[in-house]
Amino acid sequence: MPGSEKTQSPASPGSLLLTGLAGASLQRLHGVVRPVLVIVPTLGLLAGFAARLAGTGQWSGTIWAVATIPVLGALLIEIVASLRRGDVGLDIVAALSMTGALVFGEHLAAVVVALMYAGGQYLESFAERHANREMTALLSRVPRTAIRHRNGRLEEVGLDAVVPQDRLLVRQGDVVPVDGVVTEGMAVLDQSALTGESVPVQKGVGEPVMSGVTNVGGAFDLSATHRAAESTYAGIIRLIEAAQRSKAPMARMADRFAIWFLLLTIVLAGGAWLWTEDPIRALAVLVIATPCPLILAVPVAIVSGVSRAAKAGVLVKGGKALETLARVRALVIDKTGTLTHGRAELVEIRPLADVHPAEILRLAASLDQASKHVIARALVQEARARGLDLSVPANVEEIPGEGVEGNLDGRHVAVGGVHYVAQRTLGAGQALANGDHPVGAVLVAVAVDGRILGLLVLADRLRLGAAELIEDLRRLGIRRIVLASGDRQEVAEAVTSGLNLDAVHADLTPDSKIGIVQAERRRGPVMMVGDGVNDAPALAAADLGVAMGTKGAAASVEAADVVLLVDQLDRILGAIHTARRSRRIALQSVYAGIGLSAVGMVVAAFGYLTPVQGALIQEAIDVAVILNALRALRG
Structure with a gap:
């Protein structure tokens, strides 16, 4: 059925949706834990100072230590998980500084570092949680039930109950639930979501019909030839999942700085300890080295960019997607519903x-x-x-x-x-x-x-301004732009004859679109733009997938990294501008913050800063870089 209905079977086309729901549950768990990890050190810091003012300062250190432990515990769990994935990040520096501060009795420094770390993690996850909440309103295509003829009556059954030879009624507006053949009536089908054909096709008695297409004519009867899990639509969903698993990872900006900064920190801290035999000097180096320009400034700039893009009608699913959007150099674009309106x-x-x-x-x-x-x-x-x-x-x-x-x-x-x-x-x-x-x-x-x-x-006419859009994309540094369409070759070439495209590929299946994306990747990060179910595997395989959210299929919206919430393709230009500006501001904050931190580390190594003084100086650096990062909110 159309609307917001979703299949219940994990083996059916709704398997992707169930995966998304599981991911949403994990996001909700993080949404509960992360705020707690910010609140605990905040309250602990205030309670410790309150104890001093009340004349019971002997309890301050204990309060600060207790407030640090939950954050440190969560951090150690994340580090272990990251190391198992083969990732080495700057979280290790924060863990070392907190642990060292607790061991050597510098409890105030420990709780300050804990607060900085927890605050950065919360900010970084905020944009992704916000994007996932918005996605629930866009899932609108996958059928959950079917109308089956049984003993002279009609009954509504779950997709799992449909078996070959079952006779189904497909009403006007319904999404065909399983592959089958027409047994009665004339089927008028919108196949654009699967094949890219923008003009409805007619199927008479005995002709095959694919699952996932929409009935735009009168009601007709369909004899099922496959179960839902074996049908065309389910096969495309499996392609999406395989493409997501094989997708080349794009490292976060903070991760790209992690290794060399981690090495610098260990060398300075270890050198200061060995030279002076004073562990407090090493601790001071670790505290001031806690890379909060990366932990805080980068998430602030990226979240600001995501927020600004959302106001312009572009939903960016998190910081990694925004960073990738700023770096794309090749574009693979579908025809129907993207370059054209997708309707006659x-x-x-x-x-x-x-x-x-x-x-x-x-x-x-x-x-x-x-x-x-x-x-x-x-x-x-x-x-x-x-x-x-x-x-x-x-x-x-x-x-x-x-x-x-x-x-x-x-x-x-x-x-x-x-x-x-x-x-x-x-x-x-x-x-x-x-x-x-x-x-x-x-x-x-x-x-x-x-x-x-x-x-x-x-x-199906070309969108107004499509030619200008292509030229604008080239001026933004997109070096290669190719068309990948499931429509016929002669139709694709005729519609795009006036566009400055590097290549036109047509008659493509979903898996062959993945091949086009992979072939273009050698020229740099690839952005794929599409709106149909047949585009979803390529959207998942691309470095950055962009879906047309207003009229696009739910599978493409789910697989994409960026969703255009308005039916205007030129919004991607503003999104690229926003992504690049946010990335530039984040880098400015990183370079300035790490530069100042490096100077502070050297000063601490020579014994001119205590751990608490280092934590306070680092806080001042954080405020400066965060204020700079907030510029990404403005135009």
């Missing part, structure tokens, strides 16, 4: 008689008010947008997927496919066959009282 629109009216073009549209739209066909709705919408006065049809008869006829103002009108209308007129075959038509276009013929009046030509 009226592009031309061709009179074949002495009739005004607007009258041809008015007659067709008036009769089509009685039809639910997607092309009929497009014509009615166009006529109303032009302010045409539509008449009320009577005695309407429709052959689903072929055409409709009826009476309008005392005249008999027929509207539909060329073959349908030609059968109802005299000598119209030759007139309808003449003329060149756009590749991939839909032709709607209009006849009145047995006389052909003209043709309405509909096609």
Whole structure:
């Protein structure tokens, strides 16, 4: 069923969704733990000072130590997990400084470092939690149930209960739940989410239908040929999951600084200890070296960038996605729903008689008010947008997927496919066959009282400003831009003929789109833009996947790293600007903060700073770099 319904079976197309729900539960757990880890050292710091003011200063050290231990424990768990993954990060410096401060009785320094670390972790996770909450409103495609014929009645059953040979009813607007063949009725299907074909296709009795496509015509019966877990849509979901597992990891900015700064810290701290045999000097070096310009300034700048992008209608799923967006150098883009609108629109009216073009549209739209066909709705919408006065049809008869006829103002009108209308007129075959038509276009013929009046030509048009968008992307440093479409080669080339593209690939399956993405990766980080289910595996495989969230399939939205919340592709330009500015500001904060920290480390190594003084100086450095990082919130 359409809407927000989701399958319950882990082996069904909803397996990706269940994985997402499990991830959401983990995010909720982090959302509870991380604030607690900030609150505990904050309260402990205040309580310790309060104890001193109350004349019970002997308890201050104990209070600060107790407040440090939960943060240190959580940090050690994360370090162990990171080391098992082969990651070595700056968290080790924070753990060493906290542990050393506790061992040598510098409890105030320990709790200050604990507060700095916990605050940075909370800020870094904030953007990802916010993005995941927004995603729940975008999951809208995966069917959860099916309508099955059983003993002369209709019953609604879960997808897991559907087996081959089951006869299913697919209603208008439903997403086809499993692969099958049409057994009764004419199926008019929107396959754009799977194949990239923007114009609906018709399937008669005995013809195969793929799961994941949408019924835009009348209801029809489907005989299931596969279980849900074996159907086309489930196969694409498995491709998505495989692509996500094989996706090349992009290191966080902070991680790229980690190794050399960690080595510098250990050398200075160890050298000071060996030279002076004073462990407090080594501790002072560790405390001032706790890399809070990375732990705090980078998350602040990145979160600020994510927030600013969201205000512009671009949902960026966390800091790593924003950093990658700032570094992309190649673009792979889908056609249907991205470069084009993904729907058939009226592009031309061709009179074949002495009739005004607007009258041809008015007659067709008036009769089509009685039809639910997607092309009929497009014509009615166009006529109303032009302010045409539509008449009320009577005695309407429709052959689903072929055409409709009826009476309008005392005249008999027929509207539909060329073959349908030609059968109802005299000598119209030759007139309808003449003329060149756009590749991939839909032709709607209009006849009145047995006389052909003209043709309405509909096609999926290129988005306004698409050519300018391509040029703007090149000016931003995107060196290579290629089209990857599941549509026919001649259609893809015709639609994009005026665009400055480096290559046009068409007739692609979901797995072959992954191949295109992987081939382009040698030129630098690859961004993939798409909106259909067939794009989702490539979105997951790309260094950065961008999905059209307003009309895109839930699978593509889930697989993507960035989601455009408005149906405007040019929003990606502003998102790239925001990402690059945020990254630049973060780097400024890092260079300034680490530079000042390095100076402080040298001073501490020579014995001119105590651990507490080092912690306070580091706090001053933190305030400075955080204020600089907050500039990313502004335009």
